Amino acid sequence: MDAALQLDGVTKRYGAFTAVDDLSFAARRGKILGFLGPNGAGKTSTLRMVLGLAAPTAGRINVLGAADGRAVRERIGFLPEERGLYRRMTPVDAIVFLAGLKGVPTGEARRRAMTLLEAQGLGDAAKRQIRHLSKGMAQKVQLISAIAHEPELVILDEPFSGLDPVNQQALEGVIRGLAQRGATVVFSTHVMQHAERLCDHVVLLAKGRKVFDGDIEAAKAHAPRALVLEGALDEAMVAALPGVAHTHAEPLEAGQRVTAALAPGANGQAALKAAFAQGLDIVRFELKEPSLHEAFIVLTGGDEA
Numbered sequence: 001m002d003a004a005l006q007l008d009g010v011t012k013r014y015g016a017f018t019a020v021d022d023l024s025f026a027a028r029r030g031k032i033l034g035f036l037g038p039n040g041a042g043k044t045s046t047l048r049m050v051l052g053l054a055a056p057t058a059g060r061i062n063v064l065g066a067a068d069g070r071a072v073r074e075r076i077g078f079l080p081e082e083r084g085l086y087r088r089m090t091p092v093d094a095i096v097f098l099a100g101l102k103g104v105p106t107g108e109a110r111r112r113a114m115t116l117l118e119a120q121g122l123g124d125a126a127k128r129q130i131r132h133l134s135k136g137m138a139q140k141v142q143l144i145s146a147i148a149h150e151p152e153l154v155i156l157d158e159p160f161s162g163l164d165p166v167n168q169q170a171l172e173g174v175i176r177g178l179a180q181r182g183a184t185v186v187f188s189t190h191v192m193q194h195a196e197r198l199c200d201h202v203v204l205l206a207k208g209r210k211v212f213d214g215d216i217e218a219a220k221a222h223a224p225r226a227l228v229l230e231g232a233l234d235e236a237m238v239a240a241l242p243g244v245a246h247t248h249a250e251p252l253e254a255g256q257r258v259t260a261a262l263a264p265g266a267n268g269q270a271a272l273k274a275a276f277a278q279g280l281d282i283v284r285f286e287l288k289e290p291s292l293h294e295a296f297i298v299l300t301g302g303d304e305a
C-alpha cells in the first residue's frame with residue numbers, strides 16, 4: 001500500500017450528532033498531510049479513531065496495515081491536543097520512559113533524547129523537572145517524546161497551538177525533518193499558514209464532512225485571484241475591466257485601493273493591460289494569489305478557520 005493511512009467512509013456519531021460524516025482520504029507514505037478544519041470540524045474525533053482511542057460508527061480505517069493504531073502503536077508517534085507530561089520527571093527521563101514503552105532500549109533512548117533536546121535548544125533544560133519549564137518548552141519535550149522511537153507515522157493534533165512564532169517555526173523544521181527521513185506526517189490545524197508552508201497534501205473538513213482533498217495549488221484555485229490597484233481611481237471603471245467579477249474599494253490618504261476579484265480562469269495580465277490602456281490613474285498595482293486561508297473560507301462556505 002502506497003498509503004500509510006487510509007480512511008473509507010468513516011463516520012462517527014455521538015448519539016444523534018454526527019461529528020465525522022462519511023470521511024475518506026489517504027495519507028501517502030513519506031509525505032506531509034494537513035488535516036484542516038475550524039474548531040469542532042471533527043479532526044480530533046477522526047485522529048482518535050485512527051489511533052484506536054474511539055471506534056468508528058461506520059467505515060473502515062487502514063493504518064500501517066491495521067484496522068486501528070493499537071496493533072501498530074510502536075510504529076506510530078502521537079501528540080495529543082491535550083498536553084501534559086509527568087511534571088516531576090525530567091525531560092530526559094520522560095522521553096526515555098515513553099520511548100521504552102515503544103520498545104527502544106534505555107541507552108539508545110537516552111542518546112536520542114539528548115540529541116533531540118539539544119537540537120531544540122533544550123540541552124540545558126534536559127535535567128530540570130518538567131514543572132519548572134515554560135509551556136512552550138514542555139510542549140517541545142512532549143513532541144520529542146512522541147517521535148523519539150522514530151515512528152513511521154507521526155500524528156500531531158494541533159501541534160502549533162500554544163507555541164510562540166519562533167517555536168512554531170522550529171516545529172515546522174521538525175516536521176520537515178521527519179518527512180525527509182521518510183516518515184509520514186499527519187497534523188491537524190485550524191491555522192492555514194502552517195499548512196500552506198508545509199503540506200504536500202491537505203484535507204479540509206467542515207462540520208464533519210470533507211470539503212476538499214488535494215494539493216495546496218488545487219485548493220487555492222477555489223479562491224479568486226485579485227488585481228489590486230491604488231491611485232485616483234473610479235471603482236466603476238475597475239469593475240468594468242475584462243475578467244473582473246466584483247470589486248471592493250478602501251480609501252487611502254491619496255486616492256483609493258480597489259481590490260478586483262477575478263472570475264475563475266480570468267487572465268489577470270489582460271485586466272491590468274486594459275486598465276493601463278484605459279488611462280486609469282494607477283500608482284501601484286499587484287496581481288494577488290489567494291492564500292490557503294482565503295481558499296478555505298470559500299470551500300467551507302464562509303465558516304471561518
Ligand SMILES: Nc1ncnc2c1ncn2[C@@H]1O[C@H](COP(=O)(O)OP(=O)(O)OP(=O)(O)O)[C@@H](O)[C@H]1O
Pocket residue numbers: 014017019037038039040041042043044045046081190
Ligand atoms: N465524546 C463526545 N461526545 C459528544 N460530542 C462530542 C464528543 N467528542 C466530540 N464531540 C463533538 O464533535 C464535534 C467534533 O469535535 P472534534 O473535537 O472532533 O473537532 P475538532 O475539529 O478536533 O475541533 P477542535 O479543534 O475544536 O478540537 C464537536 O461538535 C464536539 O463537540
